[in-house]
Amino acid sequence: MFSYPAPYTIHSRTSGPSNTQNPYFSRKYIPKPLQPFVWWVASKVDRFFSTDTRQELEGIARESGLPLGEIVGLNILYDIAAFDRRHIFGLGCTSIVAQNEKGEIFHGRNLDYDMTGLLKNLTVHVDFMKNGSVLYSGVTFALYNGILTGQRPGAYSVSLNARYSGAYIDNILMEIYTKFKRPVSFFIRDVLEHQESYTDAVDALSNTHLFSPSYIIVAGTKKNEGVVISRNRWSAASVYQLNMDANQWFLVETNYDNWKKQGDNRRITAIQKLKEIGKINFNEKSMAEVLITSPVKNNLTVFSSVIQPKNPEIFDSFTWVWD
Numbered sequence: 001m002f003s004y005p006a007p008y009t010i011h012s013r014t015s016g017p018s019n020t021q022n023p024y025f026s027r028k029y030i031p032k033p034l035q036p037f038v039w040w041v042a043s044k045v046d047r048f049f050s051t052d053t054r055q056e057l058e059g060i061a062r063e064s065g066l067p068l069g070e071i072v073g074l075n076i077l078y079d080i081a082a083f084d085r086r087h088i089f090g091l092g093c094t095s096i097v098a099q100n101e102k103g104e105i106f107h108g109r110n111l112d113y114d115m116t117g118l119l120k121n122l123t124v125h126v127d128f129m130k131n132g133s134v135l136y137s138g139v140t141f142a143l144y145n146g147i148l149t150g151q152r153p154g155a156y157s158v159s160l161n162a163r164y165s166g167a168y169i170d171n172i173l174m175e176i177y178t179k180f181k182r183p184v185s186f187f188i189r190d191v192l193e194h195q196e197s198y199t200d201a202v203d204a205l206s207n208t209h210l211f212s213p214s215y216i217i218v219a220g221t222k223k224n225e226g227v228v229i230s231r232n233r234w235s236a237a238s239v240y241q242l243n244m245d246a247n248q249w250f251l252v253e254t255n256y257d258n259w260k261k262q263g264d265n266r267r268i269t270a271i272q273k274l275k276e277i278g279k280i281n282f283n284e285k286s287m288a289e290v291l292i293t294s295p296v297k298n299n300l301t302v303f304s305s306v307i308q309p310k311n312p313e314i315f316d317s318f319t320w321v322w323d
């Protein structure tokens, strides 16, 4: 258990295989001669973050023995890499929200990313505690400050899928405009900590300026509380919602705008599987069945989770880190 100056403590448990990876992993991704300069630049970015975030990142650097710049760089990796460059990627993440006939909501998530082997070794389930109870939880990575998959128990859950749109200059301009304060994974954690309801979370996640694009998927606890927010840097490009009355009982998002042609078969496969299972008795096991269907699950899949915010214990018992 770690204690932070923030108003909570953190309980973490490793869900992955044994953690034997060389900690100097990111060094193979950045040419050696450039590393001192890149770490120096990234360490300067640290000063723009909130005091809590800065203290956490500095504590992580101190305890791990890795340079602060390297820790900051890895923590903002998503934001500095999210621009229109999809063509160099293989398959990616899938997030699904589905509701059954009783109006019970289930959130499914496969997190896929390059560095798959490394991330499997770093995957942890973390509970952020306040006054002895869980304020919010995430399945995340050791040394990582943000949350890409999380739940506020009894209220809502959130997952992020990568969206590659716009030019790199757009990220730089937004970094300057937002004063580097809002890497998206830090922001999702901030929302989980401060927004108490599904509606407030959807509002914050739709309208706050961020420095990278993304798909943010949110599930709640009541009928039709499920949404895919396709985020531009400035605000939402589209907000696509569950609507039981129109038989829109599920939403599926991968890494393509849902109103455009898809670049691979993940979405169509998930939709076919959801329709085959049907909405009548859909439950957490049905969601797991969809998530493990190939190519929804693929060789870049790090972990799969099913979340039902109304039954918070599902998240921990339905998370698998794949071998």
Ligand SMILES: CCCCCCCCCCCCCCCC(=O)NCCO
Binding pocket: 071, 074, 075, 077, 078, 089, 091, 092, 093, 094, 111, 112, 113, 114, 122, 141, 142, 143, 144, 148, 160, 161, 162, 163, 254, 255
């Ligand atoms: C010091 C921290 C070590 C861990 C580094 C973690 C980096 C994580 C980076 C981001 C993950 C982005 C998730 C989006 C999932 C997705 O849509 N994948 C498709 C990718 O093309």
